[in-house]
Amino acid sequence: MRVSIDSATCQGHGRCYDLAPDLFGEDEEGYATLTALTADGEVPAGREGDVRLAAANCPESAVLVHEEARL
Amino acid sequence: MTVDDRFTEEARQQRIAESQLGTVNEIITGPVKDWTTDFSHFEEEYAENAIQIWDDLRGRCPVAHTERFGGAWLPTRYEDVQAIAYDTEHFTSRAIIISNVRPPLDIAPVGFAPPISSDPPFHHDARKLLLPAFTKANVAKQAVTTEAFCHSLIDGFAGRDVVDAATEYGMYIPMRVIADMLGFPQEDTEKFTRFVENVLEGANDPIEERQERGMALSNYLFEQVRDHIDNPRDDLTTYLLNAELYGQKLEPQHVVGTMTLLLIAGIDTTWSAIGASLWHLAKNPEDRKRLVEDRSLRPKAVEEFLRAYAPVTMARLVKEDVELGGVQMKKEDWVLLPFPAANRDPERFERADEVVIDREVNRHAAFGLGIHRCVGSHLARMELTVALDVWLDRVPEFSLEDPAAVRWSAGQIRGPRALPLRIG
Numbered sequence: 001m002r003v004s005i006d007s008a009t010c011q012g013h014g015r016c017y018d019l020a021p022d023l024f025g026e027d028e029e030g031y032a033t034l035t036a037l038t039a040d041g042e043v044p045a046g047r048e049g050d051v052r053l054a055a056a057n058c059p060e061s062a063v064l065v066h067e068e069a070r071l
Numbered sequence: 072m073t074v075d076d077r078f079t080e081e082a083r084q085q086r087i088a089e090s091q092l093g094t095v096n097e098i099i100t101g102p103v104k105d106w107t108t109d110f111s112h113f114e115e116e117y118a119e120n121a122i123q124i125w126d127d128l129r130g131r132c133p134v135a136h137t138e139r140f141g142g143a144w145l146p147t148r149y150e151d152v153q154a155i156a157y158d159t160e161h162f163t164s165r166a167i168i169i170s171n172v173r174p175p176l177d178i179a180p181v182g183f184a185p186p187i188s189s190d191p192p193f194h195h196d197a198r199k200l201l202l203p204a205f206t207k208a209n210v211a212k213q214a215v216t217t218e219a220f221c222h223s224l225i226d227g228f229a230g231r232d233v234v235d236a237a238t239e240y241g242m243y244i245p246m247r248v249i250a251d252m253l254g255f256p257q258e259d260t261e262k263f264t265r266f267v268e269n270v271l272e273g274a275n276d277p278i279e280e281r282q283e284r285g286m287a288l289s290n291y292l293f294e295q296v297r298d299h300i301d302n303p304r305d306d307l308t309t310y311l312l313n314a315e316l317y318g319q320k321l322e323p324q325h326v327v328g329t330m331t332l333l334l335i336a337g338i339d340t341t342w343s344a345i346g347a348s349l350w351h352l353a354k355n356p357e358d359r360k361r362l363v364e365d366r367s368l369r370p371k372a373v374e375e376f377l378r379a380y381a382p383v384t385m386a387r388l389v390k391e392d393v394e395l396g397g398v399q400m401k402k403e404d405w406v407l408l409p410f411p412a413a414n415r416d417p418e419r420f421e422r423a424d425e426v427v428i429d430r431e432v433n434r435h436a437a438f439g440l441g442i443h444r445c446v447g448s449h450l451a452r453m454e455l456t457v458a459l460d461v462w463l464d465r466v467p468e469f470s471l472e473d474p475a476a477v478r479w480s481a482g483q484i485r486g487p488r489a490l491p492l493r494i495g
Contacts, residue, residue, distance in 0.1 A: 011441065011442065011444035012202070012206075012444060013438060013444055013448060014207050014448070014449060017207065018207075018370070018452075026206055026207055026208065028202075028203055028206065029199065029202035029203060029206065030202055030205065030206040030207065030449065053431065053432070056431075056434065057374075057432060057433055057434055058434065059434055059435065059436055059438075059440055059444075060440065060441075061434075
């Protein structure tokens with residue numbers, strides 16, 4: 001599974017980094033970022049549920065989940 | 072004495088003399104005849120029954136209208152509220168609190184309280200100035216003093232069986248925090264309640280009264296500005312006085328407008344969220360016991376309280392005629408943006424009318440949607456979390472002393488203003 005932040009729609013609500021602070025972070029203005037664990041866009045094994053939950057709680061739908069692993 | 076030409080008495084008097092009121096309309100008050108054609112969020116019935124009113128309108132209307140305020144609309148579905156929040160082409164934030172005055176057209180795109188009153192593209196730049204101070208990491212620095220303050224309020228309850236959780240607890244927490252951040256004297260918090268009431272609950276009062284009270288706020292802020300010019304310190308007021316945009320210091324109205332926003336916007340709102348959450352827990356002992364025993368549930372409960380009892384309804388003015396939700400909105404019509412009504416739309420939320428304190432998926436809009444997402448949302452969450460943590464740890468047993476004595480606010484910010492609780 002892959003994950004990305006749509007920076008055009010992220011408004012800095014911070015639900016993703018509240019729910020999974022090791023997978024998502026905030027930049028100096030509060031907008032969501034990926035972290036060391038997700039920097040390459042790959043979701044660490046076993047953390048798919050946390051990423052889906054963060055996506056499902058984003059008010060702007062700015063956490064984008066790509067279910068198919070890149071070949 | 073340091074001189075800042077923007078904030079001399081002469082410059083201020085000139086600004087006051089040049090200020091334009093805008094378009095005034097007749098004040099209409101009194102019981103609502105029909106909520107679909109004559110709504111008013113200032114009436115007692117709305118204060119008491121807003122949730123039922125939204126649910127009723129959503130089912131059969133769903134965009135209500137009123138001739139009051141010179142014409143206004145009230146959408147109630149999530150999708151309509153969302154569409155308006157995202158549409159800055161047809162809706163302006165030139166005014167965000169419905170009153171009996173529409174501010175002059177030429178105050179756009181800055182507005183009286185940037186960035187909440189601003190439109191693109193200026194909005195983005197004004198907002199950018201504030202964002203760093205309000206990140207989750209930065210507001211976390213206020214948590215320790217907030218917690219100590221909550222404890223001191225509860226220490227003050229010693230020996231009492233009944234306390235008012237609204238006026239003796241929730242109200243003081245955001246006032247204390249924002250006074251600290253702006254660098255205003257702590258003893259001034261008593262004044263803040265009056266300033267807030269004038270802007271929000273009193274927004275439909277006679278213009279002369281509102282202007283007189285508005286001048287009291289303006290005088291107070293001017294005093295604080297002058298004090299910070301003479302004695303700069305590490306706080307938001309000094310930050311705003313030194314901040315630059317487009318290579319220049321901010322316009323004086325921008326500085327004072329943003330100070331007004333920061334002072335007013337964080338108080339009633341967070342106060343309301345703390346009160347509504349405690350009201351729910353006082354009425355629902357099962358939920359209360361679960362949260363007392365299991366701290367790990369509390370973050371989800373906080374989000375659910377924010378969804379179910381979202382305090383903030385914003386407003387817009389129609390900028391260009393537009394069709395929305397099946398109605399034709401005309402230029403200069405008011406539009407309410409009831410995020411709390413959106414949060415209870417069964418099209419978007421399962422069991423929308425129930426408070427489910429361990430709700431996992433909760434894509435609520437309590438802090439707004441789109442470019443005007445509440446700048447203070449991380450601060451508000453911190454305050455609400457700390458206020459509930461301290462209360463639940465210190466006062467695990469509590470109930471409504473007298474349900475009939477609970478009073479909810481009218482206007483755009485909804486929360487308990489009287490909340491007598493039996494404690495211990």
